[in-house]
Amino acid sequence: xxxxxxxxxxxxxIPVDPALPAHSGTPGTRIGPVSIxxxxxxxxxxxxxxxxxxxxxxxxxQSGERLLALDNINLQVRAGEFVCIVGPSGCGKSTxxxxxxxxxxxxxxxxxVDGNPIQGPxxxxxxxxxxxxxxxxxTVGQNVEFxxxxxxxxxxxxxxxTRYYLRLVHLAKFEKSYIHQLSGGMRQRVAIAxxxxxxPDVLLMDEPFxxxxxxxxxxxxxxxxxxxxxxxxxxxxxTHNVREAIRLGDRVVLLTFRPGRVKSEFPVELPxxxxxxxxxxxxxxxxxx
Amino acid sequence: MKRAARYLIFYSVLFGLWxxxxxxxxxxxxxxxxPWGVGQALYAGFQDHSYWIAIRVSMQRVVVxxxxxxxxxxxxxxxxxxxxxxxxxxxxxLVSLQxxxxxCWWPLALLWFGxxxxxILFVVVMGSLLSVTLAMEDGRKQMxxxxxxxxxxxxxxxxxxxxxxxxxxxxxxIVSGLKQGWAFAWRSLITAEMLYLSLGLGQVLMMGRDxxxxxxxxxxxxxxxxxxxIIDGIVFKGMERHLHxxxxxxxxx
Numbered sequence: 231x232x233x234x235x236x237x238x239x240x241x242x243x244i245p246v247d248p249a250l251p252a253h254s255g256t257p258g259t260r261i262g263p264v265s266i267x268x269x270x271x272x273x274x275x276x277x278x279x280x281x282x283x284x285x286x287x288x289x290x291x292q293s294g295e296r297l298l299a300l301d302n303i304n305l306q307v308r309a310g311e312f313v314c315i316v317g318p319s320g321c322g323k324s325t326x327x328x329x330x331x332x333x334x335x336x337x338x339x340x341x342x343v344d345g346n347p348i349q350g351p352x353x354x355x356x357x358x359x360x361x362x363x364x365x366x367x368x369t370v371g372q373n374v375e376f377x378x379x380x381x382x383x384x385x386x387x388x389x390x391x392t393r394y395y396l397r398l399v400h401l402a403k404f405e406k407s408y409i410h411q412l413s414g415g416m417r418q419r420v421a422i423a424x425x426x427x428x429x430p431d432v433l434l435m436d437e438p439f440x441x442x443x444x445x446x447x448x449x450x451x452x453x454x455x456x457x458x459x460x461x462x463x464x465x466x467x468x469t470h471n472v473r474e475a476i477r478l479g480d481r482v483v484l485l486t487f488r489p490g491r492v493k494s495e496f497p498v499e500l501p502x503x504x505x506x507x508x509x510x511x512x513x514x515x516x517x518x519x
Numbered sequence: 520m521k522r523a524a525r526y527l528i529f530y531s532v533l534f535g536l537w538x539x540x541x542x543x544x545x546x547x548x549x550x551x552x553x554p555w556g557v558g559q560a561l562y563a564g565f566q567d568h569s570y571w572i573a574i575r576v577s578m579q580r581v582v583v584x585x586x587x588x589x590x591x592x593x594x595x596x597x598x599x600x601x602x603x604x605x606x607x608x609x610x611x612x613l614v615s616l617q618x619x620x621x622x623c624w625w626p627l628a629l630l631w632f633g634x635x636x637x638x639i640l641f642v643v644v645m646g647s648l649l650s651v652t653l654a655m656e657d658g659r660k661q662m663x664x665x666x667x668x669x670x671x672x673x674x675x676x677x678x679x680x681x682x683x684x685x686x687x688x689x690x691x692x693i694v695s696g697l698k699q700g701w702a703f704a705w706r707s708l709i710t711a712e713m714l715y716l717s718l719g720l721g722q723v724l725m726m727g728r729d730x731x732x733x734x735x736x737x738x739x740x741x742x743x744x745x746x747x748x749i750i751d752g753i754v755f756k757g758m759e760r761h762l763h764x765x766x767x768x769x770x771x772x
Contacts, residue, residue, distance in 0.1 A: 353674040363669040367687040377673035410767025
């Protein structure tokens with residue numbers, strides 16, 4: 231896979247991996263079960279996919295004082311955009327993702343998806359956690375199937391999609407394996423497949439590659455960029471690593487530490503695909519952090 | 520091979536000592552039988568079907584009683600684990616109730632249910648319910664929170680969340696409690712059966728006493744131990760092995 235990525239022309243869109251099987255259906259309209267809703271990574275200029283307005287979150291600590299974790303966060307994420315949120319540990323960036331996922335209510339403010347306020351968790355927004363969020367009692371295939379099973383999608387369709395998404399992350403051979411038999415990088419690829427299989431509009435990624443070694447992380451950066459370009463999802467990606475944010479994002483949002491506020495944001499206009507070790511990426515990271 | 524040899528040596532010595540003590544005739548044979556006499560009693564018991572009947576009756580009761588306490592215990596345990604008020608109030612009560620030997624429920628059961636099958640079942644349920652409840656509560660708390668979050672995130676809620684996520688996620692943490700609950704259920708059953716003409720193993724055991732037949736008493740005791748051991752080996756060891764295969768070495772991973 232690595233050689234493949236290096237031989238790719240340095241331009242977008244990255245061609246669809248020839249190893250991916252052709253899917254039955256009208257050619258050109260669909261690749262597999264995923265509708266391609268945009269070519270390349272052209273972002274629709276106006277449509278706001280996720281809108282955060284005046285988000286505050288405070289909670290009471292053990293000693294009884296009120297702690298402001300997130301202070302007045304405003305953020306608009308366009309459909310198909312890849313936004314990276316960067317901040318030091320404990321700045322509330324993961325918490326912000328939990329709020330968008332609907333796993334936790336905000337103290338005040340509003341979260342809109344396609345203009346509608348969210349009502350708790352929804353499979354239009356799927357989270358990819360840092361680690362250990364795959365279900366160890368299920369096989370790889372059953373993990374990928376899980377969201378579809380909860381939705382009540384018929385078994386045959388589920389299995390077809392499961393195989394498709396496992397091929398997308400190059401893990402087709404591991405459908406019957408258990409999670410503990412996989413390496414850290416493979417587990418995160420399963421997590422990506424599991425998230426994509428529910429066909430969410432928005433992927434919420436919470437430092438998904440932080441626990442991986444550098445080489446595996448680089449590979450997964452390439453794969454995530456490819457998958458993003460092929461599937462057209464909106465991605466909100468949280469990391470503490472500015473370089474990683476610049477490597478991946480269309481736009482980078484910096485948060486401050488306690489309370490979490492938007493310190494600044496800037497677009498990343500470097501050509502894709504980028505590499506973490508590129509001097510341009512490093513320079514951009516130094517200049518903006 | 521080495522293991523088998525160790526077992527062989529241990530049990531040969533044990534039976535050798537037993538035979539020796541019995542053959543020395545320090546005590547009369549009706550108080551201290553030979554292994555041979557116990558073997559004969561076992562054979563006779565199976566031969567006239569009384570042991571088979573007793574095993575069937577006892578197993579039926581313990582399976583029904585244990586199943587009831589597992590279902591009730593899971594509901595109770597989950598309730599206590601997920602509600603702060605219940606945890607603070609009922610949690611303490613449950614722990615203190617566990618210090619009560621299950622047979623203390625026998626008089627109450629007799630008054631409520633009369634001398635019947637249900638009175639025995641009640642004692643069995645009370646014997647194992649608390650360990651299942653406490654295990655479930657503990658397992659629910661020890662279970663990594665992220666599984667519940669991931670499950671809700673993927674669209675599971677209500678009963679589906681419990682059945683497909685919370686229950687399997689907490690299983691490695693509650694399996695030892697389930698096992699303990701089983702052991703308590705088995706003990707409570709035998710105790711209750713000894714107090715009442717019940718056809719079960721407990722009654723057969725008491726019958727040996729009534730007939731002054733020590734060989735039969737020891738034969739039934741061996742039977743009770745063996746059954747408990749077999750169930751533990753087949754059901755619970757199998758479950759642990761199954762979990763181990765799926766989860767890998769440590770449940771936390």
